[in-house]
Amino acid sequence: MSGETAEHRAKPDGKHGKFLVADMESSVTAVRIVAGFLGGTKTPVMSGVPSSKAAADVVSLMPQKLQKKAFEVAGRSAALRQNKVSEIDVDAIDQWVVDEYSAERTGRETYPAVMIGAVSGAAFFLAAALGIPFLPQTTLVAVKDADPAPDDPKHALQRWAPTAREIAENNPRISVYHMHDPAQDRPMMEKVAFFRLKRAGLGPVYQEFLRDRLAPGGHIITLENTRTWRVTQTGERSFFQLGCLGGLLEEEYFTGSQRLSDFLRTEGSAHRKWDAPAATGRLPDGEWGFDPALAEELDDVARHNGWQRRRLYQNEPQDASAFIAEFFRDWYRRLGWEDNRLLAQTYTMLDPEVTIATGSVPFWNRFHMRPSFKVLSEYLESTEEYAEILVSLFSNGVRSPGLVELSEWEELATRHASTRGGAIGMNPKTFPLDAGHPLRYRHALESVGSHRDLPESLTVADIDAFAHTYGIARDADSLPEHRDDVTGEGIRNPVSWVGG
Template sequence: MRTDPGGKLQRGAKHGKSLVADMESSVTAVRMISGFLSGSTAPVLSGVPSSSAAADAVSALPQRMQNKAFELAGRSEALRQKKISDIDVDAIDQWVVEQYSARRTGRTSYPAVVMGSVSGAAFFLAAALGVPFLPQTTLVAVNDGDTDPDDPHQAMRRWAPAAQQIAANNPRVSVYHMHDPAQDRPMMKQTAFFRLKRAGLGPVYREFLRNSLAPEGHVITLENTRTWRVTQTGERSFFQFGCLGGMPEEEYVSGSQRLHDFLEAEGSAQRHWEAPAPTGRRPDGEWGFDPAFGTDLDELASGAGWRRRRLYQNEPQDASAFLAELYRDWYRRLGWEDNRLLAQTYTLLDPRATMATGSVPFWNRFHMQPSFDVLSEYLHTAQPYEEILISLFSNGVRSPGLVDLSQWEALAATHASTRGEVIGVNPETFPFDAGHPLRFQQALEAAGPHRDLPEPLTVAEVDAFARAYGIAVSAGSLPEHHDDVAGEGFRNPVSWVGD
């Protein structure tokens, strides 16, 4: 076990950059917010500029080659197996805070910092406040060409030693080996995924807060309470089979006719999955919040005189309606129109283009039925929009629960009074549109005329809106949350928690 934190810090941001994956939700949030604060637009793939022409060229490739592109996308960012011992959460944290350095953003102090679970709030709340986002969880990918996606027992046995090694070398993280053959299937053919969930701030985040957060500033935690069944494989190492998406958690275990049909269509020898026996439930590997992180932060904030706020939700999309209405209220008070909704999916989003075009953001977790239902519910209750534009993510597989493009188009057209459509998507190839990361930002930029960005919101303004919206509570009156493991579609309340 490494015991020299100073030595870790010296390895620095360069090593951390080599460990993180562009395709990952938390890393995308860091890059997008860093770009926003520095006055630029960060491409969804670092170093690859947005280009409709390039996207169309990729989408014109034969289907077999596009499928291969998804498979290679994961491998291109994966570490070689012999580099597993180099995985260092402090180096990753150093890369994170470097994205908000004065060299990049021109700023040395912030009135607030957003931390914790990734969700739409990591993008759109942080952007509205004009402050950094520091993630609790980040992904590390490792090359793997030997694991059968439909044999979770084999996958767990194959990679448990690696998860144990990463956990032993990084004592303040829990390591989740994530295995989801429904949604990550193309990339899983050559890649294994490990999510590192921090149970404490660590030296890098602590130093950043002490140096960059203004006196009496606010620390806002994004807390997704969703848990998932896991199998413990070692001290602080876990195997998670499945993830939030189109299939309910229970369906990964019990099976279904649509899963049978999916596996048959994929050419699998299996017609259902034999999942390892769970040993308990833990915060979801990608989206869940480990409360130990918040406890550590509370102690630091109390001693430093910082104020605390918490956005408390169960699933990561639960607060999307609140954030959309926060932006509408903000735009109205600015004297702007608030009649265009930009529904943006997973990592295909752009806070700068959203705000510059005066568009209201609504974050979809994915392009699956649960996300479709949440957006549909919002549109049925919200004041009508003139325009509704939806960007969709392609993951290279027709997963159970996928909502067809025509249904998304119909949803937008039904609820928009003048213009409702899906943008940035090749309708001929979705959800196998390998060019979509290169196309969507230009589509967002063209959503409407541009204007200068407004001055950021203050935490006091968010407080006032949360009270008016009816979700402001004290820490002692948090609602109880229940995980929707069977896909019944019930909703848990969202809370904005004050000091």
Template sequence: MRISQLLSGDRSTPQGLPNFDSTTVFVRAAASYLRGEQFPRLGMLHPGLTPLAKRVNHLPRRLRTAIYTQGGANEGVSPDDLDSVDVERFREWVVDQYPTRGYPAVIVGSSNGAGVFLSALLGIPWLPQTFLVPVRRDCHPDAIREDIRWGYEHAEPFLEANPDVSLHQMHDPNQDRLMVRKLGYFRTKSCVLGEAYEEFLKTVLEPGGTVISLECEHDWPAIDLGDRHSFQLGGLGGLEPEEYYEGSEKISEFLERQDADVREWDVPEPDGRTLEAEWGFEPALLEDVERVADEQGYDLRRLQFDDPRDLSPFVADLYRRRYERRDRSVDRLFVQSFALVEPWWTIRTGSVPYWAAFNTESDTEFMEEYLENTDAYDEIRANLFAHGVESAGLASADQWRSLLARAQDGHGFVGTDPEEFPYDVEVQVRYHEDISDDISARHPHPPPMAFDRFDEIAGEVTDEYELEWLE
């Protein structure tokens, strides 16, 4: 078996839906918890591959970086097959992951790691709006105009086959530098619920139940490529949006470290700002949610926030409230990065979850602000998602360690080899297995927080956070 297959994982997903993307992993994590199951190996790797995966860090770094590039390429669809990619099949796959039983509420909307923990806390499904369609193609990561032309030439068959989505083509030559060599990123956002989601709501929502619209309003400069099609350079993380388009010292130094031929990216002026490709909420979906809620007599709640990381402090403090009511310790924080989320073990160990969107300096700043505005923790532990490149704005393992040291008693990493970060490919296996070794506490899994209780708390405390809870 080729080493590149380590990242290709389970092929049970529909054509065009990758295993490695945040949305896919978040759905699997949320659904696993609702089924009462642990979430090992990002839901991707077959258990038989685990011993092999644990030896990857012994390879030279250049081979490890090749794993990211080739592993991603293995998940891409051919441009010639874009007209046969059906986003409704993605939505069918999502609802098939969840147990079919009655729920007091269902979350619909933005992708968000803290949203996975909110789903677990309430014991309810989360139905994502955004999906990634990775498309195979060869492109130098700094050839931005080439990728724009390529996307413009290949988007039409996909958009014709999927008239109910918007396409946010994304190219990040910084954080996704290894992957974009072989993949074009077609991020799609559903403008309607679609048959699968609508039927799921009618089947599982209890009479008078609630649809929670999860709405991240984060936006980004973008280039208009036509009806329902835009191009976004860069993504949330280590650089400000304008830096990608205008250049900066950070970018110049990064490109020099990469032995690139340029010191800034040649890209057309953006036409304006639109919702961020990976995390932002397409408001057209809300109209369809409102329609279904009105027709079926559901309540509708809207949870709005500007930055995807704004949800993390709110969810963390909800867990503290929940644990306190059940006479548990509220003093252990478990920071989980990007896709490395594990709700089953988080709750089993009595840990308070805090989701870091990535491992950048801005993520450490968000977390530092949280720690300054909440009661001190006795213990803080974290995992670090490794993306195989020392990207501009990346926070080092030492920077993270200094932040974790704010704990009053113990701190450290879980499943992460700080000496190998960000080339630590093995973290995708170890993030789950090491929890039981590094966090010794054990608690029974409690029943979900009653939705009425959550509704009351959300209405009272969102003013303390960067959130809006709207009826």
């Protein structure tokens, strides 16, 4: 591999990396949950926040204003002071990631495969099924903001462009995205600015991890989400992104809509649309997109070391959820288990260990918004009927445009389940402002059915075989072209499993 050897460089400080990452976001949570699964430990969705139904119920009784404040506090608690920006070090963050998978924590010296790339349901559930680590391409750091302006993106860009440039200059192998989403992140943006660090290269820490922990002849699996988004370039490898995948269409962030106007009015904003900075191009989405430069390096690394390559190629992160659900269903049937309970889990409110131990089929929802609802609906219309369909949602502290009400999720589950359907773990009186939900969701998942010992991990060959049966196995030279759904046309891009 390229880069300095471990003997000739100082080892980055993983404890410092843990201090840097914003622990409530998708990629960081995936690392913690997968590492906990591999080590046989329960991992709360936020470190230091144990599961407690009783505590959750107390929190849910607080007045709505206090519950909204709880989301603001959660965002601020994960944020760095501005004078700490110079200490942001992607190698230290990578060291924290690999430390989570240490032999001391997981009891495993080597792995038959490693998963690297853009977070999605595969990062949680396929990694768990294979018994392998997930190494994220993108991680989030948050910085305290004393002058927030959620509905003035031009002000936010100007205020934070120097910070994005500084982070990029100090970390030459990443792109830095200043993420500004006043629709979905509104409560947490009250006093915080968000920066996503997207790796274009492996770096020394991930290189060393592969060299030391990936078994000879093992597989490197990349999770490749091709979704792009409009950005404004603010420096060399630094960008501003207004909005993200959620309830609003990409176009609405830039041109407005009636439902956006209604939302801003309800939130007490003086604005009725956002005056977006002029876009300079399209890049892989800051949170969900995959930078293909990393795949090119991994191809070279695999050839040099005799490892094999696989790719899960999709456009939006939920596109492969149906494939993963059917893969689990096939696994359970081969084990002689029942396969008639679907457990839909949303964003980071999930648990692979409980899912497998209860023989539940996972379906990952990106969010609790209309686009995710439609993808789940389409799956239920096309698959063999389930006896039970249970949906665990996510509270983000704001009634964002595109929100699907709890009653509609329950109706969907009830309509398609032959015996039992509904939403679990949510307070119906406060959703999506249910600040107690992170304390309650695991108890709800654990209660869906009886538990059994976990089966032996699956292999990459098992995915290869099922991908051929399912009809998504393809060669790298025959990948379909993907087209982003910017204006809500209902585009569905095909999913591909490459290399099997």
